[in-house]
Amino acid sequence: MAGRIFLSSPDVGTLEESYLLDALRSGWVAPVGPDLDAFEREVAARAGVAAAVGVSSGTAALHLALLALGVGPGQVVVVPTLTFAASANAVVYTGAEPVFVDCDPETGNLDVPLLLDTLDRLGGQGRRVGAVMAVDLFGGCVDYTALLPACAAAGVPVVEDAAEALGAIHHERPAGSFGRVAAFSFNGNKIMTTSGGGMIVSDDVGLIGRCRHLATQAREPVPHYEHVEIGYNYRLSNLLAALGRAQLSRLDAMIARRRRLRERYAKLFAPVPGVRLLNEADTGSNCWLTTVVVDPEGAGWSATDLSRWLASVDIETRPVWKPMHLQPVFARATRFVTGAAQHLFAHGLNLPSGSALTDAEVDRVEGAVVRFLENR
Ligand SMILES: Cc1ncc(COP(=O)(O)O)c(C=O)c1O
Secondary structure, three states, rough: OOOOOOOOOOOOOOHHHHHHHHHHHHOOOOOOOOHHHHHHHHHHHHHOEEEEEEEEEEEHHHHHHHOOOOOOEEEEEEOOOOOHHHHHHHHHHHHOOEEEEOOOOOOEEEEEHHHHHHHHHHHHOOEEEEEEEEEOHOOOOOOOHHHHHHHHOOOOOEEOOOOOOOOEOHHHHHHHOOOEEEEEEEEOOOOOOOOEEEEEEOOOHHHHHHHHHHHEEEHHHHHHEEOOOOEEOEEOOOOOOOOHHHHHHHEEEEHHHHHHHHHHHHHOOOOOOEEEEOOOOOOOOOOOEEEEOOOHHHOOOOOHHHHHHHOOOEEEEEEOOOOOOOOOOHOOOOOEEOOOHHHHHHHHEOOOOOOOOOHHHHHHHHHHHHHHOOOO
């Protein structure tokens, strides 16, 4: 057997090497520089917004986005329960409290009618809602056509957690353009990477300026070191931005490769009763991760059975995010749940989806799934 196949490993090569070496040789090592400026402009353009600031992670991006909106103690932020912990952790960093809302069973994204009901109920309880965090799960945008007017009517700003969704589209608009402010992640497993990094984007240039200030230790623009508030050391480095620029120039090709992979999975599972791909109808998804959802009664096997079989032939899979309201750390958090996220956690499985997978590796995954299905 030819080594382990991972879920979503970094897709880097000679282009990334040359961008990084050029940045190193240019002397712009410590820490900002022209590649960072250019990377910010390029990501803003890709997201169709006016401004961006590069930061050290997607989590830092969410933290500062919330702070810049004035979110803090005494407020709540509505967060989908089906997400990675960073979405909720960033809320806690500000001193606000996350309130969890369930997902739509078809897409895994925020259940918008339930969200509206939640906003009503929170209002009725006199709780101050600082923001709604909309997470574009696994690279598929939330139904912003429904969500944005509703949040606008409620007077609540939307923070778009687009950590997983760079390059995705909803009704011809790019991910990152929907929130009052949005966050991307360039973690090693994402659609593109800077090894670690993130970006805050918005049409509100003042808000991005505020994030930039907070990300650079809130240092005042005077010759000596002057600080009138607490800041953070959250900036992305020029070297990592150079890596990001190389990756961004290949983003469309990487998305296309992930999409082809999803199409192969769709074809493979289409004839299998009780099995579907999560959010398969979303043609604007960047296809970051492809998720299979298995009804064990209909299929005669479970997502765990498939996962165990693939692990036995050295192929990595991963359960869908464990919902935040089921995490011990958030045991006491307020939640509005229907069971949809819990169902996806129990029956969903993320399959190898990386653009760095070679054709031979994709054939190996497909062959392993075929053998699994034949032996059922
Ligand atoms: C939905 C979501 N939000 C936030 C993050 C945090 O990004 P980072 O790992 O760059 O801090 C991630 C990924 O890690 C994520 O998947």
